[in-house]
Amino acid sequence: MTDLINLHISEAADLLAKKEISSVELTRAHLAEMEKGRVLNAYITETPERAMADAEVSDKRRANGESLGALDGIPIANKDLYCTKDVRTTAASKILSNFLPTYESTVTQKLKDAGTVMLGKVNTDQFAMGGSTRTSYFGESKNPWTDANGEYALTPGGSSGGSAAAVAAGLCMGATGSDTGGSIRQPASFCGITGIKPTYGRCSRWGIVAFASSLDQAGPMARSVKDCAIMLESMAGYDKKDSTSVNTPVPNYLSALTGDIRGKKIGVPKEYRMDGMNEDVAKVWDKGIQFLKDAGAEVVEISMPHTKYALPxxxxxxxxxxxxxxxxxxxxxxxxxxxxxxxxxxYKNTRTDGFGDEVIRRILLGTFVLSAGFYDAYYTRAQRVRRLIAEDFKKAFETVDAIVAPAAPTPALSFADMANMDPVSTYLGDVFTTPSSLAGVPAMALPVGMSSNGLPIGLQIIGKHFDENTVFQVADVMEKSAGFNLMPHRVKG
Amino acid sequence: MYTIKGNTSDWELVIGLEVHCQIISKAKVFSGASAEFGAEQNTHVSLVDAAFPGMLPVLNEECIRQSVKTGLGLNAKINKYSRFDRKNYFYADLPQGYQISQLYYPIVGEGFIEVHTSEGDRKIGVERLHLEQDAGKSIHDMHPTKSFIDLNRSGVGLMEIVSKPDMRSPEEAGEYLRQLRAIVRALGTCDGNMDEGSMRCDVNVSVRKVGETILRDRVEVKNVNSVRFVMQAIEIEANRQVEVYENGGTVRQETRLFDPNNNETRPMRSKENAHDYRYFPDPDLLPVILTDEYIEEIRASLPELPEAKKKRYVSELGLTDYDAHVLTLDVETSRYFEEAMIGQDPKKVANWVMGDLFGYLNKNGLTVSNSPVSAKNLGALVGLIADGTISGKIAKDVFEIMAETGKEPAVIVEEKGLKQESDTGAIEKLIEEILSANQDKVAEIKAGKDKLKGWFVGQIMKASGGKVNPALANQLLDKKLAE
Amino acid sequence: MAFNEETVANVANLARLNLTDEQKQKFAGEVDGILNWVEQLQEVNVDGIEPLVSVTEQTDAIRADVVTDGGIQADLMKNAPESAHGFYVVPKMVE
Known part of the structure; x- marks a missing residue:
């Protein structure tokens, strides 16, 4: 019998189509794995009854020859930042810990309409503020990849850490994430999975708890480039309820996976190769560059001089x-x-009690930089430098089709290490992801190699505005070249 | 020039107004909920207006159109690029914790309003018009320790029209406000109803010694909700400031509340902490880009504005400046007047509108919109006088009946038999009877005492119950006396 | 730039947060550290560079003037900590 947990979405879709498996079987297997995987604390809210009901409806649909497509009957998880009708939505915070939306976010509605089965709501840093899930009111999630002692002692990254841990451990087949400064790509890299932050404006933000409106983007996380392409195609699209969502057709992303990148010009930004860079990360980056060259792409060094300012x-x-x-x-x-x-x-009692320290810290900083006398020096100046960063990308894309860079400066960190870090040191984890967030361009993380101590390391493929196709095309080739074993990192027991 | 006398100097006033006008539109400015006034609490509210997590604003095109229209009516520059900013502050009736407004790039720039006061005509500068959202309403009298929040008004489109500090007297400020209200009502962009709060006014007042060119610290007087209160509040606040200065004190920049019951302004407690609104561009909304074609299309569709109408009434209809001003202050009045004057002498119609009609309406707390005497009927009444059917005196009685019954004047004249006598035979007979009964007076007239003719006319009118056309009576009397 | 405890108190009040002295001290130090780190932006020459407000370049996000929403009083009150007669209820506001 097929091990249902090991399947990719694309594989399960084939088996469902051939009626070799049912959505009920697939869902039941994942619900069982979720129980086993509770040690990871990936889920904030599990919705097993609803999942089984959805699965039954999906199977009936399929039996009637009315399948909704590749995602019909596929069990997924939603980051707990997406408002889901009648299912508690907390943003991993105390202040929203009892919030029961009467509405469904556009993106999760689209996934529902595609026939997916929702297993539950997964953990995140509180209001998506953080890179570890340590700021969650519901406790941190654990990376299914263990440390040298075999302990679940590593962060899955964040903020979409619950999504990444659940996908990596087979507690769902795919998950929604959201990315403001790297919140899809960094946890994908830490957990050895794939995830794409599409172009800003590609997915509707309607119904997603807002962190930073000019940066927030929804995106899928899964165990293959192809699975991300399938999911994004459902999630993306113009929404008249979101003024910043862009009215442009969503291409067929699967058709981009041609396996052929001969003649493509790929840029390697020299400013990303920083002093004191993690050796394992540098090695995997070089390896990735070599894969692209071997596949017939032309790799060139480019300069993006304002990179170092992206983080501040x-x-x-x-x-x-x-x-x-x-x-x-x-x-x-x-x-x-x-x-x-x-x-x-x-107000004061409610907010002080309801927000965690990281949220309070960021509110204080944000309030300060907008306050009278400091607005121009901080906020306006930051917006001007943001334009310079965006122009770095514009200029780069005049000569290259895509950019390849690390997704995170290190492999997954241990909670013990993180406990002693000051805020600025933890912010440095976003060093490779914030530039593309500020520019609004699409970027995908995928696992390409391993660190010396056996942890996954991901790279990013960054593309032009609304050119997710090239991102998928290049990522697909790199994924095949890397031959990374994207099987779930199963929880023991 | 309006000044306040102090011991050390005469003081002049520097006044600016910030007027919030609720935009006439079906839906709110950033949501699809109804903008209509007076619904059950929290029923004209969407998840966007109540700022639920993940909700996003989408701009209502009608609010843009209405703002541009108003800008054109204020002779103002329309900005082809405008943008929305967030004004951050906490209040229970402000669900987002910020108001979406336009600080940096308002949709309308500088313009002016022409006002007419006892000191002559002046152009008062308009600094800007920006588009923003209204807040909800807090109700404090439903519970001893709680306030109740109704968000029906939350998110209704507002135009904030900011004047330059160009006004120098309470009268001028009052006229500016009247004129502004006349303009938005004529344009159909705001109903101008200050009682219901669809037009609200904050007043900035400072004083300075006559001859000074500097601006001293100003005080903002909040929520002054009628033209009369605006004038009163200015006078009271300016006098307070003069007193402070004359006693060696200084006026500090602050926000005060006008209390019409006690005739004073007092500091607002809630505004004691200096606010820091932390304005920044709203990342949920895109800039508004207008084309010349769009602006010109709106310009071409503008109705005639009060000022132009007034000039036309003077030059084409021959009305006095004063009459033209009064008849154009309110779009309903000018509409009524123009309907009533069809086919009639405009000056006579104007007299009836401003005299008997306004008198009746004021006495009964009515307006031209719900006047029992329709414009058409009032015009018909003037027509009956003009064609000699009734006399001006009888017309007054007919008007009273029209006001009570709403009937057409011709019907009333017919029913009550008020038609003016024009059968010369019958009148001549009547005159003969009066002459023969007063032979002594006839003799006196013939002896040269011409003034007695008036007495005879009076007798004729009296005997006929006022139904004889006085001119005709005079003419026939002369004829009989000459026989 | 010194982001001290007084600044924290002021900013916390603007943001409606109620910090203990201990928290004030902690956050003052941390936020001051972050501000020192972002000081590096001062070295960038931004003369003549327009602030970038949005990476979206379209401008046609506009709605027709049609009533499409409202009439959801019960939904609005569903999660309210305190409500009565279809109103949200808060501690009395004074003026």
């Missing part, structure tokens, strides 16, 4: 926007409330 620019802009976006959590309409004698007391 990102933190100013993201925190400024967040400080405003999080003002709505005030104890009046849908959050928890801590009473106070006056309205202001109630």
């Amino acid at each position: 620019v990102y933190y100013i802009i993201a925190c400024a926007e967040a400080s405003s976006n999080l003002s709505r959590y005030d104890g009046v309409r849908y959050t928890t409330r801590v009473e106070g004698a006056t309205l202001d007391d109630m």
Whole structure:
């Protein structure tokens, strides 16, 4: 019998189509694996009854010859930042810990409409602020990849760490993530899976708890480039309810997976090769470059001179926007409330109690950089440098079709190491991902090699605005060349 | 020039107004909920208006059109590039924790409004018009320790029209506000109803010694919700400031609240902490780009504005400046007047509108929109006088009946038998009877006491119950006396 | 630039947060560290560079003036910590 947990979405879709397996079987197997995998704390909310009901409906549909396509009957998980109708949506925070939306986000609705089966809501850093899930009110998720002692002691990364851990451990076949400064790509790299942050404006942000509006983008996480292509095709598309979603047709992403990148020009930004770079990461990057050359691509060095400023620019802009976006959590309409004698007391008690330290830290920073007397020096200046960063990409893409770079500066870190890091040191984990976030261009992470201590290391393929096709095309070739074993990293027991 | 006398100097006033006009539109500015006033609490509210997680604003095109229209009506520059900013502050009726407004790039730039006061005509500068969203409403009298929040108004489109500090007297500020209201009402962009809060006014007042060119610190007086209160609040606040300065104190920049019951302004407690609104461009919204074609299309569709209408009433209809001004202050009034004057002498119609009609309406708390005397009927009444059917005196009685019954004047004249007598035979007979009964007075007239003719006309009118056309009576009297 | 405890207190008040002295001290140090780190942006020459507000270049996100929403009072109140008669209820606001 097929091990249902090991299947990729594309493989399961074939078997479902041939009626060799049913969605009920597939879903049941994943629900069982979820129980086994609770040690990873990947899920905040499991929805097994709903999943089984969805699976039965899917099987009936298929029996009637009314299959909705490749995703019909596929069990997935949603990051707990996506509002899901009648299913608790917490943003991994205390303040939203009882929030039951009466509406469904556009992206999860699209996935529902494609026939997917939702297994539950997965963990994230609180309000997506962090790179480890350590800021979650519901506790950190564990990376299914163990440390040298065989312990679940490593972070899955973040903020979409619950998604990455669940996908990597076979607790779902694919998951939604969201990426503001690397929140899909860094955990994908830490957990040895694939994930794409599409072009800003490609997926609707409607119904996703906002972190930083000018940067937030929805995207899929899965165990192959192909699976991400299948998922993104369902998730993407113009939404008139989101003014920043772009009215342009969604191409057939699967057709991009031609396996042929001969003649493609791939840029390697020299500024990404930083002093004191992690040796394992540098080696995997070189290996990836060699794969591309071997496949017939032309690899050239390019310069993106403002790269080093991306991180500080990102933190100013993201925190400024967040400080405003999080003002709505005030104890009046849908959050928890801590009473106070006056309205202001109630606000202060509610917000101080309901937000974790990292969220408070970012609200303080964001409020400060927007305040009178500092706005121009910090916020406006950051926006100007943001333009320079975006222009670096524009210029690069005048000569190259895609860019290849590491996804994260290190393999997965241990919780013990992270406990002693100051905020700035933890922010450095986004060094390779924030430039493309600021420019709004699509970028995909995929596992390409291993570190000396046996942990996965991912690379990023970055493309032009709305050219996810080239990203998928190049990533697909690299995935095949790397031959990375994208089987679930099964939880023992 | 309007000044306040102090011991050390005469003081002049520097006044600017910030007027919030609720835009007339079906839906709210960033959501699809109804913008209609007066619904049950929290029923004209979408998830966007209540700022639920993940909700996003999408701009209503009508609010753009209405803003441009208003900008054109204010003789202002329309900005082809405008953008939205967030104004951040916490309040229970502001669900997002920020108001979407336009600080850096407003949709309308500089313009002006012409006002007419006892000191002559002046152009008052408009600094800008920007588009923003309204807040909800807090109700404080439903519970001893709680406030209740209704978000029906949250997200309704507002135009904030900011004047330059160009006004120098309460009268001028009052006229500016009246004129602004007349303009938005004529344009159909705001109903201008200050009672219901669809037009709200904040007043900036400072004083300075006559001859000074500097601007001293100004005080913002909030929520002054009628033209009369605006004028009162300015006077009271300016006098307070003069007193402070004259006593050696300084006026500090602050926000005060006008209390019409106690005739004073007092500091607003909630505004004590200096606000820091942390404006920044709203990343959820894109810039608004307007084309010349779009602006010109709106310009071409503009109705005649009060100022132009007023000039036309003077030059084409021969009305006085004052009459033209009064008849154009309100679009409903000018509409009524223009309907009533079809086929009639405009000056006579104007007299009836401003005299008997306004008198009646004021006395009964009515307006031209719900006047029992329709414009058509009032015009018909003037027509009956003009063609000699009734006298001006009888017309007053007919008007009273029209106001009570809403009937057409011709019907009333017919029913009550008020038609003016023009059968010369019958009138001559009547005159003969009066003359023969007063032979002594006839003799006096013939002896040269011409003034007695008026007495006879009075007798004729009296005997006929006022139904004789006085001119005709005069003419026939002369004829009989000459016989 | 010194982001001290006084600045934290002021900013926390703007953001409606209630910090203990201990928290103030902690956050002052951390945020000050972040601000020192972002100081490096001062070395970038941004003369004549327009601030980038949005990477989206389209401008046609606009809605027709049609009422499509509302009438969901029960949904609005469903998650409210306190409500009555279809109103949200908060501690009394004074003016």
